[in-house]
Amino acid sequence: MQEINEEKTENAKKELTPMSEQPADERRKNFNEVTLGYTKEDALVEASRCLACKEPNCVEGCPVNVDIPGFIKLICKEDFAGAIEKIKDTNALPAICGRICPQETQCEAFCVLGKKGQPVAIGRLERFCADFDNKKGGKRPEVTKSTEKRVAVVGSGPAGLTTAADLAKMGYRVTIFESLHKAGGVLSYGIPEFRLPKKIVQQEIEYIRQLGVEFKTNYIIGRIKTLDELYDEFDAVFLGTGAGLPNFMGIPGENFSGVYSANEFLTRVNLMKAYDPAYDTMIRRGKHVVVVGGGNVAMDAARSALRLGADEVSIVYRRGEDEMPARREEIAHAKEEGIIFRLLTNPVRILGDEKFNVKAVECIKMELREPDISGRRSSVPVEGSEFTIPADVVVIAIGTSPNPIIFKGSEGLEQNQKGTVVADEETGATSKFGVFAGGDVVTGAATVISAMGAGKKAAKAICEYFKGK
Amino acid sequence: MAYKILKKEEIAPSIHKMVIEAPDVAKAAKAGQFIILRLNEFGERIPLTIFDFEKEKGTISVIFQEMGKTTKQLTKLSAGESLEDFVGPLGTPADIRNLGNVILVGGGVGVAPIYPLAKAYTKAGNRVISIIGARSKDLLILEDQMRKVSSKLFIATDDGSKGHHGFVTDIMKKILDSGEKVARIVIIGPPIMMKVGAGVASPYDVEILVSLNSIMVDGTGMCGGCRVTIDGKTKFTCVDGPEFNARKVDFVELIDRLATYRGEETKAAEKYEEECRCGLH
Ligand SMILES: Cc1cc2nc3c(=O)[nH]c(=O)nc-3n(C[C@H](O)[C@H](O)[C@H](O)COP(=O)(O)OP(=O)(O)OC[C@H]3O[C@@H](n4cnc5c(N)ncnc54)[C@H](O)[C@@H]3O)c2cc1C
Ligand SMILES: Cc1cc2nc3c(=O)[nH]c(=O)nc-3n(C[C@H](O)[C@H](O)[C@H](O)COP(=O)(O)OP(=O)(O)OC[C@H]3O[C@@H](n4cnc5c(N)ncnc54)[C@H](O)[C@@H]3O)c2cc1C
Ligand code: SF4
Ligand code: SF4
Ligand code: FES
Numbered sequence: 055m056q057e058i059n060e061e062k063t064e065n066a067k068k069e070l071t072p073m074s075e076q077p078a079d080e081r082r083k084n085f086n087e088v089t090l091g092y093t094k095e096d097a098l099v100e101a102s103r104c105l106a107c108k109e110p111n112c113v114e115g116c117p118v119n120v121d122i123p124g125f126i127k128l129i130c131k132e133d134f135a136g137a138i139e140k141i142k143d144t145n146a147l148p149a150i151c152g153r154i155c156p157q158e159t160q161c162e163a164f165c166v167l168g169k170k171g172q173p174v175a176i177g178r179l180e181r182f183c184a185d186f187d188n189k190k191g192g193k194r195p196e197v198t199k200s201t202e203k204r205v206a207v208v209g210s211g212p213a214g215l216t217t218a219a220d221l222a223k224m225g226y227r228v229t230i231f232e233s234l235h236k237a238g239g240v241l242s243y244g245i246p247e248f249r250l251p252k253k254i255v256q257q258e259i260e261y262i263r264q265l266g267v268e269f270k271t272n273y274i275i276g277r278i279k280t281l282d283e284l285y286d287e288f289d290a291v292f293l294g295t296g297a298g299l300p301n302f303m304g305i306p307g308e309n310f311s312g313v314y315s316a317n318e319f320l321t322r323v324n325l326m327k328a329y330d331p332a333y334d335t336m337i338r339r340g341k342h343v344v345v346v347g348g349g350n351v352a353m354d355a356a357r358s359a360l361r362l363g364a365d366e367v368s369i370v371y372r373r374g375e376d377e378m379p380a381r382r383e384e385i386a387h388a389k390e391e392g393i394i395f396r397l398l399t400n401p402v403r404i405l406g407d408e409k410f411n412v413k414a415v416e417c418i419k420m421e422l423r424e425p426d427i428s429g430r431r432s433s434v435p436v437e438g439s440e441f442t443i444p445a446d447v448v449v450i451a452i453g454t455s456p457n458p459i460i461f462k463g464s465e466g467l468e469q470n471q472k473g474t475v476v477a478d479e480e481t482g483a484t485s486k487f488g489v490f491a492g493g494d495v496v497t498g499a500a501t502v503i504s505a506m507g508a509g510k511k512a513a514k515a516i517c518e519y520f521k522g523k
Numbered sequence: 524m525a526y527k528i529l530k531k532e533e534i535a536p537s538i539h540k541m542v543i544e545a546p547d548v549a550k551a552a553k554a555g556q557f558i559i560l561r562l563n564e565f566g567e568r569i570p571l572t573i574f575d576f577e578k579e580k581g582t583i584s585v586i587f588q589e590m591g592k593t594t595k596q597l598t599k600l601s602a603g604e605s606l607e608d609f610v611g612p613l614g615t616p617a618d619i620r621n622l623g624n625v626i627l628v629g630g631g632v633g634v635a636p637i638y639p640l641a642k643a644y645t646k647a648g649n650r651v652i653s654i655i656g657a658r659s660k661d662l663l664i665l666e667d668q669m670r671k672v673s674s675k676l677f678i679a680t681d682d683g684s685k686g687h688h689g690f691v692t693d694i695m696k697k698i699l700d701s702g703e704k705v706a707r708i709v710i711i712g713p714p715i716m717m718k719v720g721a722g723v724a725s726p727y728d729v730e731i732l733v734s735l736n737s738i739m740v741d742g743t744g745m746c747g748g749c750r751v752t753i754d755g756k757t758k759f760t761c762v763d764g765p766e767f768n769a770r771k772v773d774f775v776e777l778i779d780r781l782a783t784y785r786g787e788e789t790k791a792a793e794k795y796e797e798e799c800r801c802g803l804h
Binding site for chain 1: 610740752776
C-alpha cells in the first residue's frame, strides 16, 4: 500500500505548473522549439507538489526506473547538479526523455496525484534539470579503461547510445558504427527540431564521446563488414539498428512524384535541413499536404509540412482520435497549429496528373467496430462514401519494419516473420552467442525510452557475459 | 572523418574522374556497387557508381558528369582537398558468373559503370563484347581502358565523328541478328537509352539487365525515395538493385520520378553559377 501524506495532499496544488510555449500562430512559421521549459521558479513550485512517496508508483512506470522522488527532492533543495546526477544514474539522455517520453502512459500515468488531480510533471522537471546542467556546460565524466574487452555497437539511436554509454562507464572499449553521416538515429533524422532541438542531441552524443566511445559514421554493417566479421573482431556485439524501413500502403498511385514516406520527408527536413536555405537539400513544399497515419511520426510530418509553408495540412487516420498512438501533447499542439484531422478516413487511391505529379487522394469513410478480445477497435469502410482531397504532397506515415542491411551476409541470427530480431527480453541475448540486440530492431517501432531500457539491460548482460567467459 | 581527394582530372568536356581515399569502402567494394558522397555540411548526398577500386591502396575512383549544383561544386575541388562524407559500398553487387558471351552497352557517362563490369565479367571467364557510345568523339570516355578489359569493343557516336554513325543499340541489334549466342546484355546509360535498348533486345532470347539511377537519399533502404516498379511491384533501387531485369522495369515511372525536383535543381544550379561569376566561390 502506498503511504500518502494526507495533509500534504490537501495542500498540494491540484493543477500542474504550466510550461510556457511559443504561441501557435507564431510557431507554425518557424522550426524553433515549441515548448520553452520551466524557469527555476516553475520547477521549484512543481517539485513541491511531489509527495515523495515511500513506494513510488511513478518509478515503476518508467522503463529505466529513474529515481523520481529522489531527484525531485534534490530540486526542492535547489541542488540541481545533484538532481541531474541522480537522473543520469539510470538515464543517459534526460534532456531528450524529458521532452519526448510519452509520460502520460509511463511515469506520470502512475503518479498518485493523478488519481485525484493532475500528476507531477515529471518529464518537465527532468528536462529542467538536464537543460540547467547543459547550460552550465555539464560535468566532464571521468572514466578509466579497466578492461581490454571490446564491444561493437551497431546503430547510434537511443538503444545503441545507451548501451555504449553504460559499457564505457564500466570500463569497456566501445565503438559505435552508424550508417548515416550523423549519429543519433531517429533523434537526428526523424524527430523535428521544433520538438527536439538537434543541439541537445549533439550535446548528449558529445557526453557519450567523452566517456571514451568511438563513433564511426558512414559505416554500414552488412556492406563494409558483415555482422559475422564484426563478431570475429570484437568480443561482443550489440545491434541497435532500429526499424527504419518504411511501409507503404500498396494502393494505386503511391509512386507519383510528391508522395513521400515519412522517413524520406523527415530525413530531408531534419537530417538534411531542407527548411534552411543555407542547405542544398531539395524538398517539395506542398500547398495542400495530406499525411496518412496517426502516430508521432504523422504529427511530426504534418507539422513540418505546415512550417515549410503549406496552406492546408490534413491528417488522414482510419480510426478515431482515442485510438491515435501519438503523444497527447503532440495531438494538442498539432490541432492548435491548425492541422485538420480527418478521422475514420482511409486512403484508397492516389491520383496524379499527366506529368506524374500527385494531385489528390481518394479516401473512404470508416466505421469503428466494437472492441475485439484484445480491446482494440478495428474499423471498416463505409460503402459508397468515397471522396477526394486535393493534394500536391502526400506523406505516408503508417509504420516501419527493421532496417534490412544488417542481416546481409550473416548467418544464425534468428528473426521472426516481421523481420524483427528475436532477443531475450531481460538480456537482449540473440540466437547468436555474444550478439545482443535491443530497441526497435527487436520490438518494431516503439519509444525512445524503451529502446534505452533495452540498451541498459543489454549492457548489463554483456558485462555478465564477459564475467562468465 | 574526412575523405581525401588524391587525384582529379577532366577526361572529357564536363566529365571528371576523381580518386578518393576511403580504405574501408575499397576493401569491401565489388563491381556494380555505388557510393554516396556529401561535399560539406550544407551539401546534398549524391550517388555515384564505383568506377574502380584498389584494395591495397585503399582508393575508390568515380567518374561524374557536371549536371547540377553538386556536381559543379565537386568539379571545383582539387587533389589534397577532402569530402565531408563518403559512404559505401552500396547496392547489391552485380551477379558476375561465367555465362559465355556477354554484351555490355554503355552510353555517355554510363560507360563509367560499364567498365568495372567488363573487368569482372572478363575475369570470370566470359567473352565480353562491349559497345560504348557518346554524342560525339570528344565526349567518348574510357576507350583505351575498355579495350583492355573486353574481347571486342565497338564504338558508336550520334554524329558519326567516330565509329558507327548512330546508336549503340544499332550495333547491339546487329550482333543479336547475326545469330551469335549471347547469354546476357547489360545496358547502362540515360534512362531513355536503357528503355530503348531494352525494347530493341526484348524480342531476342537473352537476359537483359539495366542499372537504374533513381533519386536517392540514404542508400540503405530507409527513405524509399529510390523506389521503382519492377514487374508491378515496388522495389528500392539502393537495396534491391541497382541492377534489374530490363523487361520488368517501368521506365516511364522512373523517368517521371527523376523529374521530381527539376524546377528546384535548375534554380539551384543557376544561382550557383551566378554566384561563381560574381566570384563568391
Ligand atoms: C518521426 C518520429 C517521431 C517519434 N517520436 C517519438 C516520441 O515523441 N517519443 C518516443 O518515445 N519515441 C518516438 N519515436 C520512436 C523512437 O524514436 C524510436 O522508438 C527509437 O528511436 C528507437 O531507437 P533505436 O535505437 O532502436 O533505433 P533508431 O533510433 O532507429 O536508430 C537506429 C540507427 O541504426 C542505424 N543503422 C541501421 N542499420 C545499420 C547498419 N546496417 N549499419 C550501421 N548502422 C545502421 C540507423 O541509421 C540509425 O541511426 C519517434 C519515431 C519517429 C520516426
Ligand atoms: C546508383 C546511381 C549511380 C550513379 N552513378 C553515376 C556516375 O557514376 N556518374 C555520374 O555522373 N552520375 C551518376 N549518377 C547520377 C548522379 O547521382 C546525378 O547526376 C547527381 O546526383 C546530380 O547531382 P547535381 O546536384 O549535380 O544535379 P541536380 O541538379 O541535383 O540534378 C540533375 C539530375 O540528376 C538527377 N539526380 C539529382 N539528385 C539525384 C540523387 N540524389 N540521386 C540520383 N539522381 C539524382 C536527377 O535526374 C536530376 O534531374 C548515379 C545515380 C545513381 C542513383
Ligand atoms: S525517462 Fe521518461 S518515463 Fe522515465 S521518468 Fe523520465 S520522462 Fe518519465
Ligand atoms: S511523482 Fe507522484 S508517485 Fe512519484 S513520488 Fe512524487 S507524488 Fe509520488
Ligand atoms: S535511397 Fe533511401 S531507400 Fe533507397
